[in-house]
Amino acid sequence: MANGQLDMTTVEAALKDFQDPETGRSALQLDQIRDIQLSGTQLSLTLGLTTWSAPIWQDTETRLKQQLQAMFPQLTDVKVDRVIQDRAPHPLGEIGVRVKSVIAVGSGKGGVGKSTMSASIAVGLKRAGAKVGLMDADVYGPSIPHLFGVSERPQVVDNKIQPVEVEGMPLMSMGFMVPPGEAVVWRGPMLHGAITQFLRDTRWGDLDYLIIDMPPGTGDIALTLSQLLPLTGAVVVCTPQEVALLDAVKAIAMFRKVNITVLGMVENMSGFLCPDCGKRYDIFGRGGARDKAMELEVPFLGEVPINMSIRELGDAGKTTASFDDPALAPVFDAVCHRLVSNLANSAAVAPPLPQLPVL
Ligand SMILES: Nc1ncnc2c1ncn2[C@@H]1O[C@H](COP(=O)(O)OP(=O)(O)OP(=O)(O)O)[C@@H](O)[C@H]1O
Numbered sequence: 001m002a003n004g005q006l007d008m009t010t011v012e013a014a015l016k017d018f019q020d021p022e023t024g025r026s027a028l029q030l031d032q033i034r035d036i037q038l039s040g041t042q043l044s045l046t047l048g049l050t051t052w053s054a055p056i057w058q059d060t061e062t063r064l065k066q067q068l069q070a071m072f073p074q075l076t077d078v079k080v081d082r083v084i085q086d087r088a089p090h091p092l093g094e095i096g097v098r099v100k101s102v103i104a105v106g107s108g109k110g111g112v113g114k115s116t117m118s119a120s121i122a123v124g125l126k127r128a129g130a131k132v133g134l135m136d137a138d139v140y141g142p143s144i145p146h147l148f149g150v151s152e153r154p155q156v157v158d159n160k161i162q163p164v165e166v167e168g169m170p171l172m173s174m175g176f177m178v179p180p181g182e183a184v185v186w187r188g189p190m191l192h193g194a195i196t197q198f199l200r201d202t203r204w205g206d207l208d209y210l211i212i213d214m215p216p217g218t219g220d221i222a223l224t225l226s227q228l229l230p231l232t233g234a235v236v237v238c239t240p241q242e243v244a245l246l247d248a249v250k251a252i253a254m255f256r257k258v259n260i261t262v263l264g265m266v267e268n269m270s271g272f273l274c275p276d277c278g279k280r281y282d283i284f285g286r287g288g289a290r291d292k293a294m295e296l297e298v299p300f301l302g303e304v305p306i307n308m309s310i311r312e313l314g315d316a317g318k319t320t321a322s323f324d325d326p327a328l329a330p331v332f333d334a335v336c337h338r339l340v341s342n343l344a345n346s347a348a349v350a351p352p353l354p355q356l357p358v359l
């Protein structure tokens, strides 16, 4: 490459292959890198990034600066003015939800922390700056409303369901449709119909991510979902003990069978740090999920320790508050960061074809 002479032509040539993290396409050609100004050995430019890539904005900016410094060692200053440059999502699937990435959070086993993890991933992405919706597809035991302390029923406006919002994030749950404490028996076709209606008739708005909290085990909801709209993939939550890992392996096999990409595994309840003595107790063992992920060739997204406030905040309907806890926020942020980095890496390897304008 241009290494050496520093002028507009060589700088533009050096930037040509820098990829927009969301699309994997040339940021320069998409006009997301612009206003390039060179004054002696000082360079400044504007970098426009979409809200989809919010969790990796800093990384992207750093990578751009490093690339320029590596190619032009004589640069004494690289100033990047980062701005949001959004691109609206296209309607997905036959039901036309306007979303860029749909991520299901599942497990093979109940009670391992799927709902906690879906809620935390959603809040983490939202707080980073992305547009996020959260859907509770656990028709048998919906817990998202409880985790966020919401009990109001969604309103219907102009034949569309107005989702309940938490911190500006639309939430929908089968739990909103069923009186608390009542059991629901859903049969296959009814379930399919309910989920379809649920997704299609909700006014989600434009989303970067739709996070779906899956019921434990069975694949029928995953199958229904993947027939309705293209799923970006699934995150599998597990705990470190051997029996739970076997269930996680089954969950991964199940997702693969219905052609849903496994985006990664999260090990939840991974060790307990005693608040009194500071000693770490690996109650369910540790590291099993990381090893299993390697063996199965799925990305490992992180470890979330057993932490009393996760349970307490969840029970109190204050899940968002875990992001105000300096011990917890970095743990969940790391999961969101790895998830989005991996998605961006996939886009970089296989950029989607340019979308045709909607006529
Ligand atoms: N890392 C953690 N530390 C402490 N408690 C946790 C942790 N993760 C989850 N919990 C608690 O464990 C319980 C089960 O979690 P959660 O409801 O998220 O699991 P689930 O997999 O969605 O369960 P189900 O299969 O019933 O849908 C909740 O009380 C939750 O607060």
Ligand SMILES: [Mg+2]
Pocket (backbone or CB within 6 Å): 114, 115, 116, 138, 141, 143, 213, 214
């Ligand atoms: Mg759950």
